Amino acid sequence: MHLWNGYHPEMVTDYYQFTMAASYWKEGMEGTATFSLFVRDYPPHRAYFVAAGLESLAAAIQEYRFHPDSLEYLRSLGKFPKGFLDYLARFRFTGSVRALPEGRIFFSQEPLLEVTAPILQGQLLETLALNTLHLETLLASKAARCVAAARGRPLVDFSLRRTQGVDAGLKTARSSYITGFQGTSNVLAGRLYGIPVYGTMAHSYITSFQHEMDAFRAYARVFPDNTVLLLDTYDTLSAAEKAVLLAKELQKQGKALRGVRLDSGDLLHLSQKVKDLFRHHGLDEVAVMASGNLDEYRLEELLSQGACIDAAGIGTRLGVSADAPYLDMAYKLVEYDGRPIVKLSPGKTTWVGRKQVFRSYGSSGVMEEDVLGLAEEEIPGTEPLLLDIFRNGERVRPEESLQDIRRRFQEDWARLPEKYKVLRPTERYPVRISDALRTLQDRVTRARKREEVGDLGGVRSEE
Amino acid sequence: MHLWNGYHPEMVTDYYQFTMAASYWKEGMEGTATFSLFVRDYPPHRAYFVAAGLESLAAAIQEYRFHPDSLEYLRSLGKFPKGFLDYLARFRFTGSVRALPEGRIFFSQEPLLEVTAPILQGQLLETLALNTLHLETLLASKAARCVAAARGRPLVDFSLRRTQGVDAGLKTARSSYITGFQGTSNVLAGRLYGIPVYGTMAHSYITSFQHEMDAFRAYARVFPDNTVLLLDTYDTLSAAEKAVLLAKELQKQGKALRGVRLDSGDLLHLSQKVKDLFRHHGLDEVAVMASGNLDEYRLEELLSQGACIDAAGIGTRLGVSADAPYLDMAYKLVEYDGRPIVKLSPGKTTWVGRKQVFRSYGSSGVMEEDVLGLAEEEIPGTEPLLLDIFRNGERVRPEESLQDIRRRFQEDWARLPEKYKVLRPTERYPVRISDALRTLQDRVTRARKREEVGDLGGVRSEE
Incomplete structure (x- = not known):
């Protein structure tokens, strides 16, 4: 029966989101975190992506709460510390979401979404955000190629x-x-x-x-x-x-x-x-x-x-986006409690900090270059692409009609240079890293390497 | 909001199912049809499939009826002849379904499902049956390879x-x-x-x-x-x-x-x-x-x-079954009103008539050969694989537990010869066409070619 019934968004997640959340809760970690969602690299023959899925995700975030049957299931697992499920029962999303509106064209490494919220909240949204934005972005990016052809x-x-x-x-x-x-x-x-x-x-x-x-x-x-x-x-x-x-x-x-x-x-x-x-x-x-x-x-x-x-x-x-059935999309912690965050896993660079994408256009209105920078930077003559969707848990950008989204795609498409629209592009659109971002990235990376790699000098013995 | 609500199964379909249904209804075509669902051929590196998805489909068929909001939508399109939507409002599935139980191993060209029902009913189920069985069979077939590896x-x-x-x-x-x-x-x-x-x-x-x-x-x-x-x-x-x-x-x-x-x-x-x-x-x-x-x-x-x-x-x-993100699965009319049916589209052979898969095992219990034959054939010493799931609209085989399905897969897996289990198989499992099926196929194909290909001799002028 359930097969044709609705899903509760809070259950559309990986189990580890709950074990991590339980630990954050137990440790009293209530600091603000920013998570950044982006596509690491292009699949073969791709040179752009089309942002899609935000309306689905926003609707899910608006409805996000722990229904009694969900809590009952989690309780039945018998794994969580006392009090944690009561905490979830009172859970409401109180954070902020910035995102590219649907229909915008974007490029690898550029955040499509950033969630800034108490860490537990941002963590719990990971799988839901990925599943939703991954699917529609994958399909819109494929469909745009068909329309071009x-x-x-x-x-x-x-x-x-x-x-x-x-x-x-x-x-x-x-x-x-x-x-x-x-x-x-x-x-x-x-x-x-x-x-x-x-x-x-x-x-x-x-x-x-x-x-x-x-x-x-x-x-x-x-x-x-x-x-x-x-x-x-x-x-x-x-x-x-x-x-x-x-x-x-x-x-x-x-x-x-x-x-x-x-x-x-x-x-x-x-x-x-x-x-x-x-x-x-x-x-x-x-x-x-x-x-x-x-x-x-x-x-x-x-x-x-x-x-x-x-x-x-x-x-x-x-x-099924047959020639590229998935994107290497990730959702990574980039800042916690005022501290910029990187991980060093090989082949999986994540740019540190709350970010913004600044786009500049040539005199004919054609896209010229994007700059990936820190959210607080101001780069004159560019268009910042990430917009506020939720602020303090409230949706501040209203639902859009499909016609408006369709129109937005047309506008961006008209501004994308032809060389990226071909079916087998040979060039990548220039995404420059701002000096401020690169400086911060280098500093944090060096510090992490110094502290975490090598002998156990950095490990204090357990009190 | 609807994004997290349930879907009505009668809406999970291609629009042309309704235009065809309207014509069947208008023409008074109430004869019994059999539709056969099968995978045409293997994707690269595949030598078997694992049947899955039947429980989802059976649940959808049991719930299949036209809800008022679905009818309202169809009416809003303004395309259908008067009376047709009233007919749909009274629609119930009264047909029969035979299928491979979930967890069984099967091969290309073998029906995974056959629906025998008034043609309009069988037609309306096409997209739903394909979407449901395609996804789970695709994924089970991929997962079995991972387990083997x-x-x-x-x-x-x-x-x-x-x-x-x-x-x-x-x-x-x-x-x-x-x-x-x-x-x-x-x-x-x-x-x-x-x-x-x-x-x-x-x-x-x-x-x-x-x-x-x-x-x-x-x-x-x-x-x-x-x-x-x-x-x-x-x-x-x-x-x-x-x-x-x-x-x-x-x-x-x-x-x-x-x-x-x-x-x-x-x-x-x-x-x-x-x-x-x-x-x-x-x-x-x-x-x-x-x-x-x-x-x-x-x-x-x-x-x-x-x-x-x-x-x-x-x-x-x-x-996403990344190396083979879809199967060439089809759902084809194979008999109508007692008349065996073929189509002649190049590269898309469909075996005529209501069928059965007859499996034989060697002395050690290992799978030896399948025979694709007509449903009414009897082949001694073989196991017929398609079982009755619905008869006259009633579900006759109860819902199964996942544990039972898991066990069934283990049994079939143990009987599948090793050469088909390797990641890059070089041989295909023998599926023989019975003499009766081949004779019928040849006869019907010849007749269709004679009647439909070439000049317009076979076309009577419109009265």
């Missing part, structure tokens, strides 16, 4: 059947809509987000009729204004002839065949032949839609070879 | 932070537990499925203290019986020295350090050096746990090189 042709998200769960299906529809998809096949996303839904027929529909032509005609009877015929059930070119016949039958009723869809086979040549056939019959306006294992690479290949594709459905490879 | 060492699922959503995180915990993981870090999975939860501390915990040793001691104060120290925050070998010190401090209290965790760096050499240090101090029982970008390939490599790893946490690469 489609060169203005409308795209529809067809991914739900093979996304990694229902969540992922919803977020694919939402993220791809942010980056310019026209709509989705996902009915739940249509209902929850108001995204336009599209779709007409599957092979099962065609094959359930005695003859393909019977199926075509039956569909047009019930949806005469919106018929897109699937052509590849038996033989695409034979089906295209039947589509011409149906288009003419519709014309006699004052209607028009909307389009056809090719879902398998040699999409390059089939799309050309089908388009030629329609043109030959004066049916230029019948759209040729492609689907079936498409992604940005295949789309670009087909279009650059001259495929006659007017629109495309992008499914599985978008919905 | 760990050669008996306990594994814990650490994936939640970067799974593709909360759903996927839950299903990773569940699927990996089915295939033999010891537990998960995922608290929600612990609560919903009763899976043991594990975890101790992150780098943030260590760095929040003035000194690493302070953090180690503080943790041991609150969890003296269950302390696993994270060693790679500053310098793994320096931290190992501190761990030895703490272990001795714990010994004085009659307690024992449970283990240490290495999360970055050269895990081969670090694990050996750390293990040596503990042995040198007579602390042989302190477990060395590894984590950080692990998967079956890395585990096998480390263990074959002699890494001293007693247990491992497997995260992102398991949770």
